[in-house]
Amino acid sequence: MATKTTNLESQQIPLQNECCPVFIKYFEGYKYHEIAAALNLPLKTVKERLRNNKRRLRINLRMFARHFRTALHDL
Numbered sequence: 001m002a003t004k005t006t007n008l009e010s011q012q013i014p015l016q017n018e019c020c021p022v023f024i025k026y027f028e029g030y031k032y033h034e035i036a037a038a039l040n041l042p043l044k045t046v047k048e049r050l051r052n053n054k055r056r057l058r059i060n061l062r063m064f065a066r067h068f069r070t071a072l073h074d075l
Helices: 016-028 032-039 042-074
Strands: none
Touching: 016 032, 016 042, 032 042
16 A cells, blocks of 8 residues: 655655754854764764755755745745
8 A cells, every 4th residue: 555645755854863963063063073972973974964964955045045036026
């Protein structure tokens, strides 16, 4: 039996443990090696997750800006 996929499920929403290093780094001010030690993750994994999430954020902000400009133009 096929399961119905919701809109949220179809989007690639990062798991909490993927986003956690981003918040720790940019909102708490910890260094990469401190995050790796606190989350018991390899340093390379922490850096990859930060890089990937910054890329996702950049893409989402570009889409938001494009839609915002369109909405302003339509006013």
